[in-house]
Amino acid sequence: MIPKTEKTRPFPQTTISFDKKLRENDLSLKAIAVEILQVNVGKLCNQACKHCHVDASPKRTEIMQRETIDACLKVLREHKIPTLDMTGGAPEMIPDFRYFVTEARKMGTNVMVRHNLTVMFEEGREDLAEFFAENEVEVVCSLPYFMQQQTDAQRGKGVFDKSVEALKKLNTVGYGKDESGLILNLVYNPVGAFLPPEQSAIEADFKRELKNRYDIVFNNLYTITNMPIARYLDWLRRSGNEKSYMQKLVNAFNPTTVDGLMCRNTLSVDWLGNLYDCDFNQMLEIPVSLEVGQTIQDFNPETFFGREIMTNSHCFGCTAGSGSSCGGTVA
Amino acid sequence: MINDMSYYEEEDLERFGEVGKHAPELFEKFMDWYQACQEEGALSKREKALIGLAVAVTIQCPYCIDAYTNSSLENGSNMEQMTEAMHLASAIRGGASLIHGVQSHNAHDKISM
Numbered sequence: 041m042i043p044k045t046e047k048t049r050p051f052p053q054t055t056i057s058f059d060k061k062l063r064e065n066d067l068s069l070k071a072i073a074v075e076i077l078q079v080n081v082g083k084l085c086n087q088a089c090k091h092c093h094v095d096a097s098p099k100r101t102e103i104m105q106r107e108t109i110d111a112c113l114k115v116l117r118e119h120k121i122p123t124l125d126m127t128g129g130a131p132e133m134i135p136d137f138r139y140f141v142t143e144a145r146k147m148g149t150n151v152m153v154r155h156n157l158t159v160m161f162e163e164g165r166e167d168l169a170e171f172f173a174e175n176e177v178e179v180v181c182s183l184p185y186f187m188q189q190q191t192d193a194q195r196g197k198g199v200f201d202k203s204v205e206a207l208k209k210l211n212t213v214g215y216g217k218d219e220s221g222l223i224l225n226l227v228y229n230p231v232g233a234f235l236p237p238e239q240s241a242i243e244a245d246f247k248r249e250l251k252n253r254y255d256i257v258f259n260n261l262y263t264i265t266n267m268p269i270a271r272y273l274d275w276l277r278r279s280g281n282e283k284s285y286m287q288k289l290v291n292a293f294n295p296t297t298v299d300g301l302m303c304r305n306t307l308s309v310d311w312l313g314n315l316y317d318c319d320f321n322q323m324l325e326i327p328v329s330l331e332v333g334q335t336i337q338d339f340n341p342e343t344f345f346g347r348e349i350m351t352n353s354h355c356f357g358c359t360a361g362s363g364s365s366c367g368g369t370v371a
Numbered sequence: 372m373i374n375d376m377s378y379y380e381e382e383d384l385e386r387f388g389e390v391g392k393h394a395p396e397l398f399e400k401f402m403d404w405y406q407a408c409q410e411e412g413a414l415s416k417r418e419k420a421l422i423g424l425a426v427a428v429t430i431q432c433p434y435c436i437d438a439y440t441n442s443s444l445e446n447g448s449n450m451e452q453m454t455e456a457m458h459l460a461s462a463i464r465g466g467a468s469l470i471h472g473v474q475s476h477n478a479h480d481k482i483s484m
Contacts, residue, residue, distance in 0.1 A: 187449060230444070237447035241417065245447055284381075 262368030297363030
């Protein structure tokens with residue numbers, strides 16, 4: 041479903057609309073459940089990565105306040121949503137981060153934090169590894185490659201070395217080790233205008249190389265396609281790659297990915313409590329369809345199940361090849 | 372990556388199918404063969420992409436260089452690995468020239484006292 045009013049954020053150009061592609065394949069895109077509440081707690085980050093779809097950076101000031109956090113907790117509790125997926129920015133940089141995590145864990149919610157690793161070395165956050173372990177948080181860390189050149193090219197100078205140190209700290213408190221039950225997953229993003237490798241193949245490379253080079257272990261590696269919006273779209277345009285990248289995504293459209301797309305079982309919340317079908321729509325300012333509620337305070341599962349997902353050309357980023365979601369491939 | 376004003380236009384790769392216009396059956400056989408060669412078999416897709424890149428550089432085909440650089444990256448290779456593959460192919464090519472020095476020696480020996 042194409043949004044009725046497109047906002048100011050730029051969309052990538054494609055030769056065919058995403059909706060038309062769905063229709064050509066006799067497909068439609070509707071939500072089936074809300075199993076994951078993905079809360080983007082703010083755009084403040086200690087990094088400014090080149091592929092960031094949030095345009096997050098140390099200069100951003102948007103952060104979620106306690107009132108909105110409490111509204112999210114209320115929805116998680118009352119509707120027994122199994123998983124809270126915290127993202128940002130760097131979620132750990134908002135003042136109420138630990139409050140949000142501990143309150144969610146008290147009610148038995150699975151808590152997943154999208155952690156950039158380097159934030160662990162920011163003042164006052166040196167004990168994050170221990171905090172994560174005490175609360176049995178599932179930690180999902182960005183590491184685009186097991187080598188410095190690629191990682192620093194995407195995420196900034198010095199990020200790779202800090203990331204290695206942070207992973208060692210997480211291993212020290214038990215993360216990534218089978219017997220501990222503490223889950224440490226990594227996220228691979230292509231460092232450029234190309235699609236991710238086959239997930240199991242690159243996971244095997246990461247496991248071998250990180251173990252051999254740094255004695256680091258982890259559980260799973262998720263491959264995520266770079267989403268052609270925001271700072272990454274700016275880079276595609278500056279580098280003359282927009283047309284070929286979008287054509288690559290369109291050519292790689294895989295109809296079998298549609299059933300598993302994360303927008304079908306995830307609801308995205310922004311720092312003000314507004315609701316979206318996914319974090320990408322959130323950044324493009326495309327709210328959930330107008331027939332249903334627009335804020336976390338309006339949440340009513342009956343109206344949200346079966347809602348039509350709002351789409352645009354960027355959605356080709358989730359349906360290319362083996363598909364892409366916050367949990368890796370979907371097909 | 373191919374220069375806009377060059378003899379080789381990047382967009383022309385998308386027109387590859389036009390080559391089948393006057394001999395469609397032959398082109399179809401070629402495409403089936405080409406696609407089958409790309410599939411995972413005794414060699415992984417990554418190994419095949421690196422072989423493709425090494426060959427592409429050796430035969431200096433701009434379309435193939437673009438295509439196999441992309442597929443090497445999309446199969447998880449990095450520039451260190453890709454550069455080693457390119458060096459190997461180039462070294463074999465260089466060696467193939469240099470080994471003809473033996474023919475030069477033969478020619479020299481034949482006409483020299």
